[in-house]
Amino acid sequence: MSQTDTARFRRRCAQFRWLAVFMVVSVGALLALIHVIAPGILMARGDYTGTPTSWLAQFVWALPTAFYLFAVWSIGAAMGQLSKGRLIQPTLVHALRRVGIALGLGGLLSVFGVTNLIRLVESGRGGWAYFDVAGMTLGMIGGALFLLGGVMEQAGKVQAELDEMI
Structure with a gap:
C-alpha cells in the first residue's frame, strides 16, 4: 500500500468513526427522548395517560437497540483507532469480539x-x-x-510465534 492509499484509508476510517458517533448519539438521543424523557416530563406534569407498567413495557421493547448501538459504537471506536495508525489485526480482533457480543446479546434479548x-x-x-x-x-x-475474532486472535499469536522463530 502506498502512502497516499494509507492516508486515504485512514481518512475514510476517521470519517466512518464520526458517522458512527453521529448515528449512536442521534438515535440514542431519540430513543431517550421517546422512552425516558418525554414520559418523565408527562408524568411530572400529570398529563401521562399510560400506566407505569405500559411505560416499562415500552422501555423493555427498546432494550435490544441499546446493544445494537453499542455494536455501532464499537465499530466506530475501531475505525478511530485505525485512523490513528493502530495495527489492523489487534484492532480488528478486539472490534470483532465486542461487536459479536453486542449483536449476539441484542439478538437473544x-x-x-x-x-x-x-x-x-x-x-x-x-x-x-x-x-x-x-x-x-x-x-x-x-x-x-x-x-x-477468536480465530483471528489465535492466528495473530501463531504469526507472532513464527516471527520469533525467523
Missing part, C-alpha cells in the same frame, strides 16, 4: 428476553419467544463475528 420480560411486567400476557427474523439474524451474525 430481542427473540427471547423481551417477550419474557414483558410477560413479567404485564403479569403473564404474551408468548415465550418472539419470531423476529432480524433479531435472529443479528444474533447469529454476532456469534459468528465473536468466533471469527
Whole structure:
C-alpha cells in the first residue's frame, strides 16, 4: 500500500468513526427522548395517560437497540483507532469480539428476553419467544463475528510465534 492509499484509508476510517458517533448519539438521543424523557416530563406534569407498567413495557421493547448501538459504537471506536495508525489485526480482533457480543446479546434479548420480560411486567400476557427474523439474524451474525475474532486472535499469536522463530 502506498502512502497516499494509507492516508486515504485512514481518512475514510476517521470519517466512518464520526458517522458512527453521529448515528449512536442521534438515535440514542431519540430513543431517550421517546422512552425516558418525554414520559418523565408527562408524568411530572400529570398529563401521562399510560400506566407505569405500559411505560416499562415500552422501555423493555427498546432494550435490544441499546446493544445494537453499542455494536455501532464499537465499530466506530475501531475505525478511530485505525485512523490513528493502530495495527489492523489487534484492532480488528478486539472490534470483532465486542461487536459479536453486542449483536449476539441484542439478538437473544430481542427473540427471547423481551417477550419474557414483558410477560413479567404485564403479569403473564404474551408468548415465550418472539419470531423476529432480524433479531435472529443479528444474533447469529454476532456469534459468528465473536468466533471469527477468536480465530483471528489465535492466528495473530501463531504469526507472532513464527516471527520469533525467523
